[in-house]
Amino acid sequence: MIVLKVVLASKDREYISAWLDFAQGGSAGSGLRFTAFSQWEPFREHMHGQGEREVPDLVIAEPELLNAWLSSGGDTSGIPWLMLSEGNDEVEEDKQLMKYQPLPSLLDAVMNACRQPRRKKAHRPGQDTLSIGVISASGGSGKTAVALHMAKQLGLAGYAVLYLNLETLDSTQPFLEKGLTRGLQRQPDAETGLSRLLYDLKVSRKETGKAVQSQSQSKGVDHYVLRHEGLKSDVFWPLSNRKELLQMSKEDTANLIQHLIQCGQYDVIILDGDSGWDGRSEGIIETADTFVWLVEDDIAAMHRWGQWIQYAERVKPNWIDSVMDRARFVVNKYRDSVVNATPRPDLHLDAVLPYIPSWRQISQEEVLLSSPIFQREVKRLCALLIQNGEEELTQTGRIHQGMGGR
Missing domain, CATH: 3.40.50.10850 (Ntrc-like two-domain protein.)
Incomplete structure (x- = not known):
């Protein structure tokens, strides 16, 4: 390593x-x-x-x-x-x-x-890119904080990482904007990168029936993304037009993720979407290789977790088994012990992430991204996902x- x-x-x-x-x-x-x-x-x-x-x-x-x-x-x-x-x-x-x-x-x-040495990758379609979705049945479970920390820890470990936020109301900008603008002149093209990529993909599908191939795959996605040094990852500038996100279907989301994977530029893509059943969330769930499924240790969150699975079993019985096979269930905001039982006996917790009291008064991006205790546990979680827990991300x-x- x-x-x-x-x-x-x-x-x-x-x-x-x-x-x-x-x-x-x-x-x-x-x-x-x-x-x-x-x-x-x-x-x-x-x-x-x-x-x-x-x-x-x-x-x-x-x-x-x-x-x-x-x-x-x-x-x-x-x-x-x-x-x-x-x-x-x-x-x-x-x-x-x-x-x-x-x-x-x-x-x-x-x-x-x-x-930070980034792994050199030949830009060959579909080469060893792992997509990780961070999902939850409950809002406010800390998805974005976990996703950002995962991107940072994987970036520090030398992986080429892309963080993709598809939340309807993007919660990352207060923490990422300083890193995106520090020491840089305005980059209007990069600031519209995700919007342009979604447009290019949609136009190409209409014209040819397939995703954008030539220019994007030969050059990767460098002309759409920005490098965020604090996060040690590439990111898209948050979309300013929420209508574009609201109009994204499950197919649009799956095509976007597949395109990012096929360009062969990244070792890991972190996917952060809404909690719920919108098209973007379904696209992430159907396309991601693996999930971090966050739950909180309170009775309401456990109930919603059980309700989500029960609903999926009823409307998509052939789909839920695949979701369960790819999911790692993680208690976020953990405090010494898990008090509430999981909603079903066949559901087992794989990891816990600690509660960080100081995050309640966050005023700087560095505070969110620099908790040593949280970083340590996220690093272990990343090793579980990337290396099946057999070794640490760094030696x-x-x-x-x-x-x-x-």
Whole structure:
């Protein structure tokens, strides 16, 4: 699996020791391999003497050491960097890493800042793209928060991920808009990407009876999507015209998903739709390879879960078995134990995701996407879906204490 290589440079040896001890002592540093230096010469030799194979995914350094490296060619290396700051340095905010803060927060910032290697994929139709639907029989179950965290954790693990939101009332924009616009000029074409793709697919079906083939599949969907660095995934800009979504049929939804799969650009597509029986929800359920089916531990949510399955058995008896075979039932907002029984004895819970009280007062996208406890459990859920729970999404890297001068 992917191990991210990080170079840490600080003249404070005790600070380096505390950082490395914490990263090496538990799962917090999973997937990271640190090389640390406390003197300029060893740091310089390491940065300028390595082959392409050893190029780090991130450099973290105090201002004196960082500026010396940048001025000697580091600024053109393409390697991401963060300045260890005490708050009085003249550098862009997103390039600062406050030196003194809780170590878990430091490591989380490191993971987010690392250059994320995306798997190279040949653009061949139908090649190994896994579609995961996040569904629920109840509104307010936390579908979107779970879907966003899954996209981020899979992106951090090195998978090429697309997050597709098909909710009638999109709830992602308050959390994604900052990441979509930060440091970018307006991109009118990308901001209408999903609308244009839906139109292109519909026109092509009318004219030829089949989905768009030539231009879209040869070039992928790059001209329709945007890269969201905070999410480590590609996304579509949320549709502004709700009528387009309301008019989407089950067939429209299935064709869209199949097209995204057949373009061969992504390892994983996360599908987030409404709770209910609209065409988009049915299209997701019929097309997705697997589901995260969210339930809450309260009597009303359990009842709605049972009612959903009972209705499906009555109106689509040949369909519900396939849905059950592909579903992983997950209790969201879990608090210590599950109090309420599942609505039927043949329904079993596969995983739980914790309740995060601080999300009730969310005012920044970083708060939603950076809970260490929630990230840990979502990572386990992703491993269950991607690898049948046999291994973690990331492998614990060997910590290399390359302490120059120590």
